[in-house]
Amino acid sequence: MKVVTELALVVILASAGALATWKIAGPPDRAIACDPAKMSEEEICLATVTAEWPDALWIDARSEEAWKKDGLPGSIHITTMGQVSFDEQLAAVFDKLAGAQRAVVYCDGLNCNLSKEVVRQIKVYGLPLEAKALYGGVEALKAAGMIKAPTPAS
Known part of the structure; x- marks a missing residue:
């Protein structure tokens, strides 16, 4: 006892x-620790985005379901996975892309490469905007309080 x-x-x-x-x-x-020396050229830190790219267009490269569930408010959805072709997705959001000078693409987290693939595709299509993949993805946005966890439906 x-x-x-x-x-x-x-x-x-x-x-x-x-x-x-x-x-x-x-x-x-x-917060997701972000060391530019350890990132690829196509990635960007959240701190850099908030300080230097305040008017960037946000692109969610995850599944459409994930984007609808907890995507960054005001973001658009473009991905290289799924059944809708990349061409059709670009056509659907072309006005927003054409009006942006910079875009930040995010996906699930540190090991997600969808955002980098979308950045590459944007460059292949020759769109006149600077695009980077967010280091840490949606996890960096959640850690910074920019995305709140979804509340369960009652």
């Missing part, structure tokens, strides 16, 4: 310490 009491005391004290740390220091920083 003494061991159980001591264990309960340790858990209570550790929890109190953690809560005090949270209150004093705030929540942990969950």
Whole structure:
């Protein structure tokens, strides 16, 4: 019984310490660390986008379902996967693309290459805008609070 009491005391004290740390220091920083030296030429950090590309057009390269569920508000959807051809997708959003000088493409996370593929395709089509893939993808946007987790339907 003494061991159980001591264990309960340790858990209570550790929890109190953690809560005090949270209150004093705030929540942990969950931002995606972005080192330009470790990125490919076609990628860009979120900090760079917010500081230098404030009027960039956001493009979601994930599935249409994922985009509709938790896509960045105001973003458009273009992907290289799925049944709709890239040509048809570009035609559907051509006015928005033509009016943009810069575009940031995002997909699921660090290991997602869909955004890089969309950037390559935009360059192949010769669209007159600078396009980059967001390093960290949708996870970087969520960590920065730009995308909120969807609320379950009731």
